[in-house]
Amino acid sequence: MLKNLFRTRSAERMGLPLYTAAVEQARDPGFYTTLGVTDEIDSRFELYTLHVLLLILRLRDETGTGAERGAEAAQNLFDVYVSALDNALRELGVNDVTMAKKMRRLGEALYGRMTAYETALRAGDAPELSGGLARNVYTTDDADLATGLAAYALAARGVLAKQSIDTVLAAPVWPEIQA
Numbered sequence: 079m080l081k082n083l084f085r086t087r088s089a090e091r092m093g094l095p096l097y098t099a100a101v102e103q104a105r106d107p108g109f110y111t112t113l114g115v116t117d118e119i120d121s122r123f124e125l126y127t128l129h130v131l132l133l134i135l136r137l138r139d140e141t142g143t144g145a146e147r148g149a150e151a152a153q154n155l156f157d158v159y160v161s162a163l164d165n166a167l168r169e170l171g172v173n174d175v176t177m178a179k180k181m182r183r184l185g186e187a188l189y190g191r192m193t194a195y196e197t198a199l200r201a202g203d204a205p206e207l208s209g210g211l212a213r214n215v216y217t218t219d220d221a222d223l224a225t226g227l228a229a230y231a232l233a234a235r236g237v238l239a240k241q242s243i244d245t246v247l248a249a250p251v252w253p254e255i256q257a
Contacts, residue, residue: 093154100129108255113226124215136238144243
């Protein structure tokens with residue numbers, strides 16, 4: 079019985095390494111030095127969300143015999159991400175009374191960004207993606223500030239698409255960050 083209590087669930091085993099890979103990449107200093115993203119909690123949330131979405135899209139795009147595996151991994155990654163956000167809020171001191179409201183607002187923000195970014199990423203629409211990233215990451219309406227980040231995101235989508243599902247699940251390879 080105690081074994082089952084302390085056992086890591088298979089969803090966590092699959093989602094956690096993917097989440098860790100997304101977070102590690104989002105913490106790359108190049109985003110802050112080369113692309114001018116401010117090193118603040120809101121900007122980091124935006125970069126985490128972007129990288130989680132890039133992985134989710136890649137996993138959902140898996141076809142053939144790996145399609146079910148990709149869909150399951152994508153859902154597991156999303157679940158771990160939401161759980162990590164919940165844990166981060168608790169660590170920041172959000173109490174149980176206000177947690178539901180904060181998580182709902184965070185969930186709406188997460189869904190909104192993922193929806194907006196997904197459409198632009200799937201279409202390869204750099205200007206549309208730049209506009210969304212400018213508003214959310216750089217907190218400005220000047221889409222020109224986000225062209226480098228948009229180019230990176232589109233390149234990441236392409237690089238991830240060329241990798242096998244096994245590679246993505248084990249250790250996704252990301253493109254270099256360029257101005």
